[in-house]
Amino acid sequence: MKTKISRTIVITGATKGLGRALADRFVTLGHTVIGCGRSSDAIADLQQTYPAPHSFSVVDVADDQQVGEWAKQHIEADCVPDLLLNNAALINQPNPLWAVPPSEFASMLQVNIQGVYAVIRHWLPAMMAQKRGVVVNFSSGWGRSTSPDVAPYCTTKWAIEGMTQALSQELPEGLAAVAYSPGVIDTEMLRTCFGESAGQHQSPAEWSAKAAETLLALTARDNGRSI
Ligand SMILES: NC(=O)c1ccc[n+]([C@@H]2O[C@H](COP(=O)([O-])OP(=O)(O)OC[C@H]3O[C@@H](n4cnc5c(N)ncnc54)[C@H](OP(=O)(O)O)[C@@H]3O)[C@@H](O)[C@H]2O)c1
Numbered sequence: 747m748k749t750k751i752s753r754t755i756v757i758t759g760a761t762k763g764l765g766r767a768l769a770d771r772f773v774t775l776g777h778t779v780i781g782c783g784r785s786s787d788a789i790a791d792l793q794q795t796y797p798a799p800h801s802f803s804v805v806d807v808a809d810d811q812q813v814g815e816w817a818k819q820h821i822e823a824d825c826v827p828d829l830l831l832n833n834a835a836l837i838n839q840p841n842p843l844w845a846v847p848p849s850e851f852a853s854m855l856q857v858n859i860q861g862v863y864a865v866i867r868h869w870l871p872a873m874m875a876q877k878r879g880v881v882v883n884f885s886s887g888w889g890r891s892t893s894p895d896v897a898p899y900c901t902t903k904w905a906i907e908g909m910t911q912a913l914s915q916e917l918p919e920g921l922a923a924v925a926y927s928p929g930v931i932d933t934e935m936l937r938t939c940f941g942e943s944a945g946q947h948q949s950p951a952e953w954s955a956k957a958a959e960t961l962l963a964l965t966a967r968d969n970g971r972s973i
Contacts, residue, residue, distance in 0.1 A: 753962070755832075756820075756827040757781045758807050758865055759828045759834030761788035762883075762958070763933035766948035771958040772852065773800060780820055780827070780860060782807070783834065801825070807834050807861030817868035826872045830963060832883045834938075835902070837935050840895040854945050858902035862909065872920045877920045880964045885925040885972065907972060915968035922969035928957060 758763040760781025765790075771780045774797050777828055782805035785790055792802035805816045820826075825929065830903050835957045862883055863973045872877035876964070888896055889903030910925040916921060936944040 749775070753777045753828040754825055755779050755829045755831065756865075756869060757831045757833055758805075758861070759783055759791065760802060761785045763935060764928055764931060764950050764953065765831075766792075766835040767954035768833070768958060768961070770794070771954040775958065776961075777824075780825060782816060789869070804918060807865055808856040810860075810864045813861075813864040814868045817865075817872075821869075821872040821966070825878070826876050826880055827869060829964070830865070830873065830879065830881045831961070832865055832881070832906075833863060835935070836899075837886060837938050838896060838898040839933050840939055843897040846898055854898040854902050858899075859905050859909070862906060866913070873921060874918060877967070879921050880966075880968070881910075881913070881921070881923045882926045882961060882964065883923065884925045885910070887927055887930070888925060889925065890972070910972075913972060917969060920966050922964060923965045924964055924968050924970075925972040926961070927973065929953065 757765050757769055757779060760769045763920070764779055765781065769792065770779050772779050778799045779796065780801045781792060782803050784804065784806050786804050789802045799958055801820065803816050803832065805812045807813055812909050827842030838846055838854055866881060870881065880890050883906050886903040888900045889907045892900045894925050910923050913923040930947045932947045933945045940948050
């Protein structure tokens with residue numbers, strides 16, 4: 747396989763936290779970033795900071811139609827990802843399972859599971875047509891272990907591990923699907939469950955140097971791995 751120096755990288759949830767830090771890092775490294783998120787202010791900031799060939803769009807991954815239009819627009823412009831990062835996710839407000847409101851539980855499933863499926867459904871066929879590419883589904887330590895008060899989040903991240911394993915068995919040669927647990931990083935998500943003590947952990951900018959290296963090094967040989 748010919749190694750492209752500059753990769754096309756799709757990142758969901760690029761507006762803050764790990765997704766934003768990776769977008770910053772990949773642009774700096776000379777790659778083309780296609781990112782999305784729901785926050786229109788943050789997307790406007792990204793559009794201004796990183797003009798074409800980069801592309802940032804307001805997309806809710808839980809909305810299959812929005813994801814479909816987003817992918818179609820880029821694929822028709824010959825913008826097919828080498829790396830598809832399913833990073834966008836929510837965490838529940840800490841509570842025992844029986845106290846989680848049904849609407850919150852439903853949102854967790856819609857974004858963290860259905861959203862990942864929608865992104866794969868709309869982007870992957872073009873990656874298969876170009877016969878290469880790596881899908882990275884962001885998992886968590888809580889996709890491989892559990893703690894009290896985060897049952898909805900654990901449910902979704904364990905599902906991501908299963909979805910990724912099954913997908914890896916379906917992919918044709920040249921492609922890979924990987925479940926990726928990023929570690930513990932001080933983001934808004936971490937503050938939801940760790941509070942102020944999240945500040946003891948590395949910042950997204952610090953984390954992104956090693957993480958970008960790890961993600962860029964993934965190849966078809968990594969298919970099916972939980973990293
Ligand atoms: N931080 C950690 O220590 C840690 C540990 C383990 C795993 N993770 C995983 O790493 C990933 C990133 O987490 P983070 O800590 O960076 O979280 P974060 O700071 O809360 O950021 C989450 C990102 O997802 C986006 N997002 C949420 N719902 C969305 C939707 N429906 N459509 C599109 N974008 C959406 C948010 O943007 P908008 O609000 O603009 O939509 C934001 O950009 C997640 O998958 C998380 O589970 C994080």
